Amino acid sequence: SQKIEQNSEALNIQEGKTATLTCNYTNYSPAYLQWYRQDPGRGPVFLLLIRENEKEKRKERLKVTFDTTLKQSLFHITASQPADSATYLCALGGQSGGYNKLIFGAGTRLAVHP
Amino acid sequence: DAGVIQSPRHEVTEMGQEVTLRCKPISGHNSLFWYRQTMMRGLELLIYFNNNVPIDDSGMPEDRFSAKMPNASFSTLKIQPSEPRDSAVYFCASSQEDSHYGYTFGSGTRLTVV
Numbered sequence: 001s002q003k004i005e006q007n008s009e010a011l012n013i014q015e016g017k018t019a020t021l022t023c024n025y026t027n028y029s030p031a032y033l034q035w036y037r038q039d040p041g042r043g044p045v046f047l048l049l050i051r052e053n054e055k056e057k058r059k060e061r062l063k064v065t066f067d068t069t070l071k072q073s074l075f076h077i078t079a080s081q082p083a084d085s086a087t088y089l090c091a092l093g094g095q096s097g098g099y100n101k102l103i104f105g106a107g108t109r110l111a112v113h114p
Numbered sequence: 115d116a117g118v119i120q121s122p123r124h125e126v127t128e129m130g131q132e133v134t135l136r137c138k139p140i141s142g143h144n145s146l147f148w149y150r151q152t153m154m155r156g157l158e159l160l161i162y163f164n165n166n167v168p169i170d171d172s173g174m175p176e177d178r179f180s181a182k183m184p185n186a187s188f189s190t191l192k193i194q195p196s197e198p199r200d201s202a203v204y205f206c207a208s209s210q211e212d213s214h215y216g217y218t219f220g221s222g223t224r225l226t227v228v
Contacts, residue, residue: 036216041221041222042221042222043205043207043219043221043222044157044217044219045219046216046218049215099162099164099169099170101159101162101170102217103159104149104156104157106156107156
């Protein structure tokens, strides 16, 4: 069955450093991949989408890579700030059951320390 | 735009009682999703509506769960009878057409069944 793996342990980094989060998947060939941010007590917020034919996508301090050979996506936050502390979810999308279905990973909690 | 609106924010009910969760999607979005989030299982898709029609309800746990979308601006998720294992945060999300555009999530309903 399809499986998405994100680091279950929290990632702790110092302010100003680059945070790198990993999303690995198996038994799946997604057409695209999305990243979401979730703060405590809130719903996930969409950040970026990257398609299978794209290697890299950038948005401000965010960068996402997508390696369909390794079946992996990396999510980078450069010049991290304490306000970036949150849980980050990856989600894989593709045709399933006649529509573009999105499957979420469990998320990785990021803590940026001053 | 007020975003996706869910009510209530919190619900505490006794086992065996009926629970109804409500959702108002973003105007113009024709796809609506109900998700359940727990620590153990993460975000699970329960049901997907497109243009008010249920397309995929394979994630609905059992007959105790039912969902309706009588019009483009309102959806309900009902649990009858509720059980302690139904305790979770239930999210409603909407999107344009399908997940290529990213989902907009509501703030969720935290359900506790005692």
